[in-house]
Amino acid sequence: MKRYSAFAVAREALRFHSGWERAWRNPEPKKKYGVIIIGAGGHGLATAYYLGRNFGIKNVAVIEKGWLGGGNTGRNTTIIRSNYLQDPSAAIYEKARGLYETLSQDLNFNVMFSPRGVMMLAQTQHEIRGYQRTAHANALQGVVTEFILPKRVKELCPIINLDGPRYPVLGALWQPRGGTARHDAVAWGYARACSDMGMDIIQKCEVTAVHQKDGKVSGVETTKGTIECDKLGIVVAGHSGVLADMAGFRLPVESVALQALVSEPIKPCMDVVVMANTVHGYMSQSDKGEMVIGGGADGYNNYTQRGSFHHVEETVRALVETFPMISRLKMLRWWGGIVDMTGDRSPILSKTPLENCFINCGWGTGGFKAIPGSGWGMAELMAKGFSPLTDEFSMWRFKEGKFIDESVAAGVAH
Numbered sequence: 580m581k582r583y584s585a586f587a588v589a590r591e592a593l594r595f596h597s598g599w600e601r602a603w604r605n606p607e608p609k610k611k612y613g614v615i616i617i618g619a620g621g622h623g624l625a626t627a628y629y630l631g632r633n634f635g636i637k638n639v640a641v642i643e644k645g646w647l648g649g650g651n652t653g654r655n656t657t658i659i660r661s662n663y664l665q666d667p668s669a670a671i672y673e674k675a676r677g678l679y680e681t682l683s684q685d686l687n688f689n690v691m692f693s694p695r696g697v698m699m700l701a702q703t704q705h706e707i708r709g710y711q712r713t714a715h716a717n718a719l720q721g722v723v724t725e726f727i728l729p730k731r732v733k734e735l736c737p738i739i740n741l742d743g744p745r746y747p748v749l750g751a752l753w754q755p756r757g758g759t760a761r762h763d764a765v766a767w768g769y770a771r772a773c774s775d776m777g778m779d780i781i782q783k784c785e786v787t788a789v790h791q792k793d794g795k796v797s798g799v800e801t802t803k804g805t806i807e808c809d810k811l812g813i814v815v816a817g818h819s820g821v822l823a824d825m826a827g828f829r830l831p832v833e834s835v836a837l838q839a840l841v842s843e844p845i846k847p848c849m850d851v852v853v854m855a856n857t858v859h860g861y862m863s864q865s866d867k868g869e870m871v872i873g874g875g876a877d878g879y880n881n882y883t884q885r886g887s888f889h890h891v892e893e894t895v896r897a898l899v900e901t902f903p904m905i906s907r908l909k910m911l912r913w914w915g916g917i918v919d920m921t922g923d924r925s926p927i928l929s930k931t932p933l934e935n936c937f938i939n940c941g942w943g944t945g946g947f948k949a950i951p952g953s954g955w956g957m958a959e960l961m962a963k964g965f966s967p968l969t970d971e972f973s974m975w976r977f978k979e980g981k982f983i984d985e986s987v988a989a990g991v992a993h
């Protein structure tokens with residue numbers, strides 16, 4: 580595949596852009612692959628990419644029931660940070676954040692990583708103590724964060740109202756190298772690199788059953804026929820419970836709709852990401868000028884991949900206290916995705932009771948930021964049977980009581 584470069588842009592400008600190739604092939608499935616990954620979201624594609632890049636495993640198919648990146652990967656609010664509390668979380672999220680720094684160069688695809696800084700507001704005494712604790716933990720983990728005072732919050736984000744009627748801003752946990760990236764570009768970049776390595780990305784192909792022989796996975800049934808494989812990775816976010824059921828095991832995961840909205844585009848007014856967990860809302864400004872606003876998860880299990888009006892109202896009402904200027908904005912659109920929530924709000928990257936079948940799920944409301952690190956660890960787990968990045972995230976931790984409690988870092992915010 581031809582590389583994207585400034586030279587290529589100039590060359591194509593001269594010949595009316597007639598020489599660009601398709602970014603990825605659109606093949607029909609083969610009869611058998613070494614590895615099948617179900618789900619062409621960011622995590623599935625990144626897993627395939629690092630299987631090829633780090634372990635030379637390229638006889639891989641990524642099977643997607645819709646279009647690649649059309650699940651949560653293309654629906655999220657793109658916040659990237661690694662300021663979690665527990666060591667295993669900090670390790671995998673910081674690995675991911677570090678990989679994001681050079682992802683555009685690694686993939687030869689501009690993922691528009693923008694490390695503009697992320698602040699999580701402390702609006703109660705309890706939050707001050709919680710975030711100071713996280714800042715200390717992060718210092719020990721080698722994750723650069725600091726607890727900042729209201730004056731610095733205002734300097735970094737002038738449109739903020741520090742003296743809200745219910746919850747004044749008392750400080751914030753600040754991660755200067757957190758930020759955002761373009762979500763579709765992350766999926767497209769990985770897809771293009773996978774296709775370039777000879778892997779097959781098969782879209783509009785739903786997996787309807789998982790086949791097994793002598794306790795080992797042997798293939799999948801799809802809407803395009805039976806496809807055999809030696810190893811299977813299930814990476815389907817909100818549908819993890821459904822696929823686990825097909826493979827014959829149960830997961831401690833619940834699926835709920837989570838939603839977000841954007842305003843009409845306005846002039847640049849905010850160049851950091853702000854998260855306000857007490858009032859529950861977070862906001863950043865996209866490159867197009869829209870204010871990107873994240874809302875809450877539904878309070879009941881469902882597979883409804885769309886927004887609902889009462890959440891929009893709830894989220895905006897809460898945010899207006901801290902950002903009065905948004906009361907004058909019009910909403911442009913809103914949407915939802917199905918997120919897979921575990922009880923301890925940490926993901927599952929694990930072997931399963933079915934031999935050679937692996938699962939990567941439970942990223943809940945915050946897995947976009949983890950895509951490169953998760954793909955790196957999952958690929959290692961699938962190739963070698965062990966990865967230090969994923970070791971603590973086994974599905975059996977719930978049975979053993981070894982929870983990785985991230986309810987403060989991830990339960991509400993993303």
Ligand SMILES: Cc1cc2nc3c(=O)[nH]c(=O)nc-3n(C[C@H](O)[C@H](O)[C@H](O)COP(=O)(O)OP(=O)(O)OC[C@H]3O[C@@H](n4cnc5c(N)ncnc54)[C@H](O)[C@@H]3O)c2cc1C
Binds near residue numbers: 649656659817914943
């Ligand atoms: C509104 C919203 C805001 C969010 N904001 C953030 C944020 O700011 N920061 C952050 O880090 N995270 C955020 N997240 C979470 C993040 O989007 C997800 O954790 C992440 O994208 C999950 O990626 P994935 O690859 O696991 O899943 P997905 O991208 O959902 O991919 C799974 C794929 O599996 C496919 N699939 C399902 N069943 C089958 C089947 N039977 N056969 C074949 N294919 C199948 C689906 O079609 C889908 O494309 C947000 C999520 C939402 C919904």
